Amino acid sequence: MRNLTAWLFLAPALVLLAVFSFWPVAFGSLLAFTDYSLIRDTHWVGLDNFRYIFNNEMFVTGLKNSLVFLLMVPFVQIGALSLAVLVNNQLPGIRYFRAAFYVPVVTTVSVVGIMWGFMFHEQGALNYVLMLCRLVDAPVGWLSNDSLALFAIMFVTLWRGLGWYMVMYLAALQAVPADMQEAAILDGASRWQRFWKITVPMLRPTIIVCSILSVLAALKAYQEVDVLTQGGPMNSTFTGLYYAYDQGLKHLKLPRALAASFVMSVFCIGIALLCLRYLKPKHRP
């Protein structure tokens, strides 16, 4: 009886999870090995889709770019932790600063694309400020130069992500017991020493979790690509998942798209397992 009640409470949620979270992974992995399409019979084609994508320039560029995206992780994490330290105080008006750093997180990605399209425009605000500071001589085509566009997209991802991780770190910072800091002050520890000897070790679990999340997010980035460059110029800003999105939705090559996302999934799970193995997050005392 007890069992039945519990399962009745759980049933609706479990059904939806099964249909929209587990089924796509299971069925999608299977379809990656077929020539599935909505209009024909489906045949098993083995590794054909994988062979195709690994010989496809766009996907190979995408894989490389997804790895380049990992360069962002230390910037996001160090930046977010520094921001959290800066706003972890009771200065008047500090909540407005916290809000300012968090606002990009609650902005829809389509709007982010439009706004940064304005910023990166050749006659846009960014070039003006850079030229004013004499950092560049002529306007730079941030999104039209094939060796710069990827980094421009990475910058936007950084801008969108900082606030989220800042709040995670802020919550962790506020959980550091004040008496530990006070004891260290009495012992004559400098601000710097206290940060490295007390705060950072206390934050270790949060730093690890955030870094893993950040690595996965970097590998899976594709929405910013869609709203800023759509993979261009000259296919230079494709990422692994953007290829899946592009093939699946714009070219209706579902099996190819699923093969690409299968490869990315294996990548992500592998990296997550590696991270967990070498950086075991210990529970907070």
Add this chain to the structure above:
Amino acid sequence: MKTILKTLAHYLLLSALALVCVFPFWWTLVTALSTEGNIFAFPPTFWPREPSLANFIAVFETLPMATFLGNSLLIAVCTVFWKLALCSAAAYPLARMQFKGRKLVFGLILATLVLPSEVNFLVNFITVTKLSLVDTYTGVILPNVVTAVAILLLKQAFEEVPQDLIDAARVDGASEWTIFYKIMLPLIAPWLATVGILTAVEAWNEYIWPSIVMSKPDQFPLSVGVLYLRGTFGSSTRVIAAGTVLTILPTLAAFLFTQRFFMRGMDGAVK
């Protein structure tokens, strides 16, 4: 004196960083409010020139903004309602009941956090097509109703309710459903609010999935409609900027007025 200087330096640093974060918003607003001159003129203006609401009126005249707004609202409200209903129902037994398979279910829910869900929409579109839910709001809402994060947050909230209250209700002969509905839910109301607000913003901002399920422009939510705007007004950047401002205004307002709920949601997520 030294502390004053230090505080001043602190504020200067914070302001410089905040400027980088909010500058694109400011620039978009200035663009939307100005009517004079070329938008990409050198040097650009950082203050509205001849401010007017003409661009905002133009957006309303050319696009069904009210319809988009209504669609976004409908999607957000329904997602919040169903998520709170189903996820709290799922979280309750996980937090407060002993039953066979509890560990397994909990493990499965956790697994969805690790599984790469970003491209689930490729297969979900087939599912939605088979269920004849294409071009319906049910199709847009359904896949976003149950999420592991919501279940985990609410499970934690249920765990904090003292056992005495439940025992007392059982002695009085209340059924599990009554306990859940009449006692537990009101007690975790602050957490329901947190999950509700986070969900509302997420649902409002969702852009890829609704653009796949909905094919008719009059069914688009704002987040999708605003990109449609970019296609329609190839040249009129100012009108696009005005549409952009209208799209983010509700989420910004929701965030600014309920900031503590966002921070609490994160607090819960870290634990």
